Amino acid sequence: MNLFAATTAGNAVSQLATGVILGALAFYWLLPRPKGRSVAFGTFAAIASAVVLVSWVVRQFGDPARDTVGQVLFWLFSGGAVLFAAIFVSQRNPARGAIAFAFVIVSVCGLFLLLAAPFLMAATIVIYAGAIIVTFLFVLMLSHTGEMADENDRSREPLLGSLAGFAFLGLVLLAMYQSSPTAVAEAGRPEQKLPARPVTAEERAELLSLATDLQLAAAAKTKDELHERTKDLRDRFADIVGIPPSAPESGERTNAAHSIPDRLAIARDPQAIAIARQAEDLRSAVRQTLNQVENTTLKANPTAADMAAAVKGLANLREKAVLLAGRGELPARNVANIGYSLYTDYLLAVEMAGSILLVATIGAVAIAGRKGAAA
Amino acid sequence: MISVWHYLAVAAVLFSLGLVGFLTRRNLITMFLSAELMLQAVVINLLAFARFHATMSGQVFALFVVTVAACEAGVAMAMFIALYRRNRSLDATVWQQLRETGVPATTDPEKLPTVPGELADDPKLTPAGKKPQEVARV
Secondary structure, three states: OOOOOOOOHHHHHHHHHHHHHHHHHHHHHHOOOOOOOOHHHHHHHHHHHHHHHHHHHHHHHOOOOHHHHHHHHHHHHHHHHHHHHHHHHHOOOHHHHHHHHHHHHHHHHHHHHHOOOHHHHHHHHHHHHHHHHHHHHHHHHHOOOOOOOHHHHOEOOHHHHHHHHHHHHHHHHHHHHHHOHHHHHHHOOOOOOOOOOOOOHHHHHHHHHHHHHHHHHHOOOOHHHHHHHHOOHHHHHHHHHOOOOOOOOOOOOOHHHHOHHHHOOOOOOHHHHHHHHHHHHHHHHHHHHHHHHHHHHHOOOOOHHHHHHHHHHHHHHHHHHHHHHOOOOOOOOHHHHHHHHHHHOOHHHHHHHHHHHHHHHHHHHHHHOOOOOOO | OOOHHHHHHHHHHHHHHHHHHHHHEOEHHHHHHHHHHHHHHHHHHHHHHHHHHOOOHHHHHHHHHHHHHHHHHHHHHHHHHHHHHHHOOOEHHHHHHHOOOOOOOOOOOOOOOOOOOOOOOOOOOOOOOOOOOOOOOO
16 A cells, blocks of 8 residues: 555545554554653654645645745755855865865756656766765875965966856846746747747646536536536637637637647647647647537527537547646656667667767776876 | 746856856866866756756756766866876966967966965864873783
């Protein structure tokens, strides 16, 4: 039984039961009495119960603070990376600098995790932990002087160097600002296509709420209920996937330029094309289904078969909307997919990377391996 | 909502800090670590684009960047040993006879203050406890 993943009703109940029993045990152990009290067991059980219950609540009712947690982690990691990078650059002692660099690497690895790259996070920690220890040994071996030394206590052109670095930073940030959505919106130019997600978070949320409404509509019993629940669906879908080709109000809408198929029109990568196709599919499904529903509701006395067909169409439409909402995420099996990608699309590059590693090993041995050549 | 722009901004800051370090520091090892810092910033960019385009290619590129960084580390460390053997110093300015012709040589007009004997700011363990007393030998 997985305590943290309640996927079915039975699992949910057993997880809840586990949490409750752990809580009861905790207070059984914690409550004061002359014999049989155990603070250690009680604390442990209380923490375990809290974890199980919180995860259950989050699973069942949704996460109240998901975005907040993500934002706090992002600011923590990025702030840590920048802070320790500044310490590293300005530290005179190279050994302390190496330690600060290790903290930079750890913070950057946190950012990797936030960017859904767990394999790279682990690989970077392993590689750089080794690299930093080697660097540390080198510093202790070669540069451990007591006095002030030229290499540690002097900088080459401090003013010009910092100016160059921060001028570069300013230029990069300015270039980013000029193509960012806010600046583009202010200037009234058409939206940039490159850094937009295929299906943005807002679109996903809207698609999911549409799916809920479709489910409601599909549960309609009478013609009037059906009409009431489907009347604004066409407009809301048009905001996301564009105007259905034969929609009656097509002349009025002007903001359809931001719909998914239009945004992905110039994209060349197969995934974007697949998403665009799916959105196109959804668009035609919206037109067909809503036309059918309208025909049904316009009839004076729709038959039971008509109503059943309309409801079935709505259910199909809901499935398509849910499917499209699920696009635009990285696959969950990170390691498997990196491996697949490496050995299918990038096999030549893998071989070349192997050759580079070999050549680098030979080069390192050839450069450093001369004994007694200190002249 | 954290967007791709936030990650690009963090990566830009890290890259320029690495750039400042590489341009101004004179210790070969610190310069090398600054170059690594710039590589990490580029990797953040690659991963951010991979995340927000939902493709694996960015992560694969990042893997190759890490590979090349490992090669670079191996060769760089070997070079540090070779250079140190010649001049007993990790100062990059010692090798300025390799500069372009016509560029004036770097000189250090102000002398470094000499700190007698003491290690400047290396971490030290504070002595704890008492010295053991000598036991009278019988």
